[in-house]
Amino acid sequence: MIATAFSWLVFIGAGLVAIVAALLMVTRRNPIHSALWLIVAFFSVAIIYLSLNAQFIAVAQVIVYAGAIMMLVLFVIMLIHLEAEQELTSKKTSAKIIGGFITIILFLEIVAAVLSFQVTGTKGPFTPQMLANYGNVRSVGMVLYGKYMFPFEIASILLLIGIVGAVVLSKRRKE
Numbered sequence: 001m002i003a004t005a006f007s008w009l010v011f012i013g014a015g016l017v018a019i020v021a022a023l024l025m026v027t028r029r030n031p032i033h034s035a036l037w038l039i040v041a042f043f044s045v046a047i048i049y050l051s052l053n054a055q056f057i058a059v060a061q062v063i064v065y066a067g068a069i070m071m072l073v074l075f076v077i078m079l080i081h082l083e084a085e086q087e088l089t090s091k092k093t094s095a096k097i098i099g100g101f102i103t104i105i106l107f108l109e110i111v112a113a114v115l116s117f118q119v120t121g122t123k124g125p126f127t128p129q130m131l132a133n134y135g136n137v138r139s140v141g142m143v144l145y146g147k148y149m150f151p152f153e154i155a156s157i158l159l160l161i162g163i164v165g166a167v168v169l170s171k172r173r174k175e
Contacts, residue, residue, distance in 0.1 A: 011051045018044040031077045035070060042066040056137040076166045 018041050025037035042065045049058035130139070144152060 007051055011048060014044045014047040014051065017041075018048065032074070035073050035077060038073075039066050039070050042070070054136060056140045072163060072166075076170065 021037045021041035021044060025034045025041060028034040028037060042061060046058040046061040046066070049055075049061060
């Protein structure tokens with residue numbers, strides 16, 4: 001009883017922290033501050049995964065997103081000239097009005113999607129007994145590196161292309 005209540009408190013607390021961190025990430029003007037709030041959101045999502053007994057996904061969340069991706073984001077932010085970018089931006093009220101309008105439309109679409117959501121999925125090949133025998137990490141590994149090996153490799157190649165593109169774009173600005 002107490003363990004269940006505590007796990008719900010951890011789940012709800014991590015969810016609230018994730019929501020607040022995501023909002024702070026979007027509303028910060030400084031990109032470094034936004035990146036740091038994104039790291040907080042990633043860690044709180046990892047806590048949510050841990051509370052749902054998805055240890056592999058939680059560790060992957062921390063290693064891949066909070067570690068590697070955020071280091072790339074910070075690296076790219078450091079490569080570009082933030083001072084020059086901030087001087088070029090001025091207070092454009094029309095752009096702010098259009099951006100606010102688009103934000104409201106996207107928020108209403110998200111609310112509509114959440115309200116109309118229905119779970120209609122099919123059962124996968126792993127039964128609870130198989131998961132107990134193999135474990136969560138082995139089950140995810142078997143599916144990820146078995147059935148979904150090609151899409152996994154394509155995603156890694158796309159990330160590599162993005163990194164190379166960011167470096168090329170930042171070198172062009174320096175020259």
